[in-house]
Amino acid sequence: MSKPSQYLLLSLPSSIVPSHHRDDALDAVSATVSPDNGSAASFPIPEFKIGTLDALVQQADELAKLESSCQAVVAKVGDALKNILEGDEAQIERMKVVNDKPVDQYLRTFSWNKVKYRADRSLSELIDLLQKEAASIDNDIRFKYSQYNQVKNTLATLQRKQTGNLSTKSLASVVDPRSIVQDSEYIETHLIAVPAQLVKEFLAAYETVAPMVVPRSAQLVASDSEFSLYAVTTFKKHATEFVHRCREQKWIPRDFKYVEGGKEEERKEVERVGGDERKLWGETLRLGRTAWSEAVMVWIHVLVLRVFVETVLRYGLPLDFVCALIRIPTSKQADRAKHNLEEKYSYLAGNAFGRDKKGRVKRDDPSEMHATGEGGAEYTPYVYYEFEFN
Numbered sequence: 316m317s318k319p320s321q322y323l324l325l326s327l328p329s330s331i332v333p334s335h336h337r338d339d340a341l342d343a344v345s346a347t348v349s350p351d352n353g354s355a356a357s358f359p360i361p362e363f364k365i366g367t368l369d370a371l372v373q374q375a376d377e378l379a380k381l382e383s384s385c386q387a388v389v390a391k392v393g394d395a396l397k398n399i400l401e402g403d404e405a406q407i408e409r410m411k412v413v414n415d416k417p418v419d420q421y422l423r424t425f426s427w428n429k430v431k432y433r434a435d436r437s438l439s440e441l442i443d444l445l446q447k448e449a450a451s452i453d454n455d456i457r458f459k460y461s462q463y464n465q466v467k468n469t470l471a472t473l474q475r476k477q478t479g480n481l482s483t484k485s486l487a488s489v490v491d492p493r494s495i496v497q498d499s500e501y502i503e504t505h506l507i508a509v510p511a512q513l514v515k516e517f518l519a520a521y522e523t524v525a526p527m528v529v530p531r532s533a534q535l536v537a538s539d540s541e542f543s544l545y546a547v548t549t550f551k552k553h554a555t556e557f558v559h560r561c562r563e564q565k566w567i568p569r570d571f572k573y574v575e576g577g578k579e580e581e582r583k584e585v586e587r588v589g590g591d592e593r594k595l596w597g598e599t600l601r602l603g604r605t606a607w608s609e610a611v612m613v614w615i616h617v618l619v620l621r622v623f624v625e626t627v628l629r630y631g632l633p634l635d636f637v638c639a640l641i642r643i644p645t646s647k648q649a650d651r652a653k654h655n656l657e658e659k660y661s662y663l664a665g666n667a668f669g670r671d672k673k674g675r676v677k678r679d680d681p682s683e684m685h686a687t688g689e690g691g692a693e694y695t696p697y698v699y700y701e702f703e704f705n
Contacts, residue, residue, distance in 0.1 A: 319705045331344075391457070414612070428616065510541065626698050
């Protein structure tokens with residue numbers, strides 16, 4: 316199983332370098348992270364229309380919730396693909412592309428989709444648009460995957476009826492209509508699947524478990540490795556009691572009504588549902604591939620808006636910042652990269668971070684510090700988000 320791809324997306328003011336140049340700032344970030352912990356690349360973020368401070372604070376909260384929803388949609392589509400492809404990792408990896416690119420390539424060549432999400436729109440409009448798109452993807456994949464599962468389960472039930480043991484399988488191809496009483500006013504035939512180990516007990520007792528069982532009427536209809544199927548005749552007056560007593564004895568009554576051509580009808584039904592299942596499998600797989608691509612794109616665009624809004628709230632105006640995408644091989648290296656960044660840029664947090672007598676970074680009150688719009692997330696002196704793809 317392939318390991319998750321881990322990423323850090325962060326923004327820092329260009330003032331972290333004397334030149335205030337974004338390229339120099341990116342180089343400084345790369346050097347701080349160090350090549351041993353991950354590779355940093357520029358991540359372009361447009362300048363969006365900025366409203367009031369109150370609106371930005373509210374939008375930060377909305378974006379935090381929306382990003383969680385987007386992650387859930389991506390995970391849901393991923394699970395659907397995994398189930399459809401029965402865990403075939405190679406096939407799943409081929410399906411998980413974004414705009415026909417591997418995820419890593421999409422992220423490293425990311426550019427804001429100006430056609431779908433015009434940057435001249437207000438942040439609230441963009442958030443609303445992305446929210447509706449995420450909901451639409453979620454609804455589409457849920458409906459199609461549910462439809463596929465229903466047909467798949469129906470097919471499995473039909474196939475079990477064809478291939479199961481005598482306690483569950485269809486009896487259309489098993490029972491000779493001459494072995495059962497039909498259209499009688501007073502008597503009827505019951506088909507009883509008796510576990511192999513209980514046959515002797517059944518033959519000794521079936522005549523007396525209920526009143527008016529026709530003596531010596533038990534006829535062996537069929538048998539397999541687990542069950543023997545017997546036809547037993549009773550008077551209709553006591554049929555319900557006989558069926559109830561059979562269940563108490565762990566003999567399994569089977570419902571059966573002979574229908575002319577029933578065997579052929581069942582075969583056609585299996586073929587029809589099998590065709591529906593194959594068709595829906597293809598449709599669900601194609602939708603899953605498209606939905607995963609679209610869901611990832613929506614998620615990353617939401618993440619870009621989170622970075623932008625948080626950057627404005629954290630660093631203020633005029634905007635002058637560098638955004639970097641860092642690909643991290645392992646969680647341990649992610650921790651080291653974050654430690655290096657905190658050590659180097661702790662001064663950006665003002666009084667939130669201090670240093671002890673040995674020069675090590677310390678937090679004055681870590682229980683209360685968190686980034687605006689990030690709920691209870693750990694506070695960092697720079698705008699920072701961590702995410703991964705499975």
